[in-house]
Amino acid sequence: MTLITLIRHGQTDWNLEGRIQGSTDIPLNDTGRAQARHAAVQLAGVAFDHVYASPLGRARETAEIIARERGLSAPLVTVGMREHEFGEAEGLLWDEYRERFGARTDDVPGAETVQQLTDRALASLTRIDLAARRRSAPHVESVLVCTHGGVIRALLEHASGGTLPAPGERLGNASVHRFAMDGGGLRLLDAASV
Template sequence: MTLITLIRHGQTDWNLEGRIQGSTDIPLNDTGRAQARAAAARLAGTRFDHVYTSPLMRARETAEIIAGELGLPAPLITVGMREHEFGAAEGLLWDAYRERFGADRDAIPGAETVPQLTERALSSLERIDRAARRRSAPRTESVLVATHGGVIRALLEHASGGTLPAPGERLGNGSVHRFAMDGGGIRLLDAVAV
């Protein structure tokens, strides 16, 4: 079994402005860096064997800060954990997005569907799980993955059969969600609010 702790990256200026980031590569702001340090403090005392990160700089910097604070090795990049690609909606304010596209994400030119995002993220976690089980069997390995709100939301929906997150629930920057994988699927263990 592999314990997987997903952490949402810290705040960016686009988060603060209410802009859709998607795969646009936006850096953390000072608040985001402080959130990453606070997340590291919350995670202190938890054993992690490896740290992984989305390739986008906001997640990478979050992972680097946490790894540095906890004395962990440099994060490994896992492309499949990058944010939901919003196509033509990237850079829009959320209100403009809703006005232009409504609630149908499949109507956005160039956007990834939620099932595509879920499959991509699950495939990435399955590769991490297989590698962990090869390295550590029979011991349980624990990994930390810095990723994005859309990815975590999709995995929560998948693992809960669509009951989580609650409608309208926002996943905060720096929030932590713990899952377990055992080669046969993913299950949610807990979520830590920020």
């Protein structure tokens, strides 16, 4: 079994504006960097064997700050944990998005579907789980994965059978969600904000 702590990246200027980032590589702002340092302190009671990050700069920098603050090795990049690709909706404000496309992300030209997002994120976590079990069997390995709100939302929906997150619930920057994975099955342990 592998314990997986997912953390959403710190704030960016586009988060502050309510703009859709998707796969657009927007950096952390100073608030986001402070959130990452705060998360490192809040997670001090949790031992991590490895740190992983999405390749997008905002997640990678969040992971680097946490790893540095905790004295951990540099994060390993895992491409499958990058944010939902929103296609033509990237760069729009959320209100503009709703006016133009409604509530369904699966109808946006050039965007990946929620199922595609879920499948690639699960495949990435499965690879992390397999690597952890090869390295440390029978020890339970604990990993931190810095990723994005859309990825965490998709995994929460998958692991909860569609009951989480609540409709309209926003996943805050630097929010923490803990899962367990054993041989491909993902189980939610808890979700709490840092």
